[in-house]
Amino acid sequence: MQRPAPQDFRRVLSSMCTEPHPAARDAAERFLATNPGDPATYRRVAELEDRAVSLLGEVAGLSDPHGYVTSGGTEANVQAVRAARNRARDRDGADLSRTYNVVAPESVHFSVHKAADVLGVELRTVPVDDEHRADADAVRAAADGDTALVVGVAGTTEYGRVDPIPALAEAAREVGALVHVDAAWGGFALPFTDFAWNFDHADVDTMTIDPHKLGRAAVPAGGFLARERETMDALAVDTPYLETTSQATLTGTRSGAGVASAAAAMEALWPDGYRREFESSMADARWLARAFEARGFDAASPELPLVAARLPEDLFGSLREAGWRISRTAGGDLRVVCMPHVTRETLSAFLADLDAPA
Ligand SMILES: Cc1ncc(COP(=O)(O)O)c(C=O)c1O
Structure with missing residues (x-):
């Protein structure tokens, strides 16, 4: 029987995935049977994940980064909303009946709609300007004391636009909300532009930045970054039967192939x-x-x-x-x-x- 072959990329014009870099493909194959979800058992891949997070931090202007290699931008966005909601609850001593909201431009990726749905938060989307960018005044008007998170997109899925991240961060701070930048697609292009989009340019708390898009890693390799350890703590649950005692990721068993391939792609290509x-x-x-x-x-x-x-x-x-x-x-x-x-x-x-x- 003929072995099924994947489609080639020659006529693929609207996808945000691409051919992995050869070093990333090779690393993915080698680490196929490893599970970074159990880092004390699978130590080699856990070390590669530390390296991947450190390189992601360099790309995103964050010198002491926290985070991990996710299954993709969707998981990273869900985790950003989850961390912000949990931190707001902790700060306010709020019970589960309080509904927090997330304010985002209407250009936000649909994964944030999924996040709001599964996490029981209200998503307030606000109109974009004529250039398809977030309008900071509209964000400010929609935010209030129940806003846990303001999301800006650095490289929108539909038009490749970069939201005014510093202005959105200011609007968020006025109501005590956290700031998330979704650079899932744009993150590996933006370091070579003049845009203000990263942790160094603005008071950003978390970021989505995906090696499996412009980073040229094999799927699945998304990226979640956080400025503060507290953000990871807000995501952690106890893991009694593993060698490690807690886990901040959303999935349990994860792809070692994605992690190894993300590290290999960035080693080969950054900057x-x-x-x-x-x-x-x-x-x-x-x-x-x-x-x-x-x-x-x-x-x-x-x-x-x-x-x-x-x-x-x-x-x-x-x-x-x-x-x-x-x-x-x-x-x-x-x-x-x-x-x-x-x-x-x-x-x-x-x-x-x-x-x-x-
Ligand atoms: C800006 C942005 N965020 C998030 C995502 C979701 O990423 P994934 O499909 O890897 O879950 C995408 C996907 O294209 C995206 O463009």
Whole structure:
């Protein structure tokens, strides 16, 4: 029987996953049978996780980072909301009947909606500005004494925009809330830009930053970072039957492959490799945006390597039929994520199909 083969990435234009770096692929295979959820038993992978967290801290401007390698951005966002809710409860001596809220721009990833649902907190989403960025005044107006967390996105899923993180952090502090930055996708591109997005730029408490997106680790490898140990304490439960006595992660048994691969990818690429990839994909994104404009399709000017453009419905449909894996924003715009596997050659082939008569 033929062995099933995964699809190749050649026509994948709207995904935030990509080909793992060769060193990351190799590390994933080697650590396949290890469980960082039981770090006292699986010590080698636990050491690699410490290294991964330390490197994530370097990427995100945090010198003494706490955190771990999650299953992805969803888990990291759930943990950020959970930590903030638990810390607010501890601070207020509140019982379980008090409902806390999270304030976020409407551009926030749907994983935060899931987090609010499973954790019993109210999610207040506020409109974004004309450039698809969070509006700090709208966030301030929605926040109150029950706000446990304000979320900003550094690299939005739909438009690749960076929210005004320092202004959001100020709005959060006015009501005593914690601050979470979702840099799940943007985190490995932003160090090479002028945006103020990280722990060093603003009073940020927690961050999502995923090696399995622009970090080029194998799936599953998300990242959760916290400035303070107390945040991890707020997530910890007792683990009587393990060699370790408590666990702050959401999942129990976890992928050693993801952890080892995250460490290997960052060792190989931080910082110069990521810089090179960012510069090349950013040039491609700008080139593609200009190509759309030249054809009369409105395209948002890219801030990170993601292009959103207004394409007619029938054209979008025929490109999908031609095998291009493309998706649209809630507002109907085509989004092309210039991940490392998306080359200029691929984009030229895509434009050739776009230009071909139906
Ligand atoms: C900004 C942002 N946050 C969170 C996530 C969720 O990440 P994951 O799919 O790894 O759970 C995504 C996924 O694309 C994202 O773009």
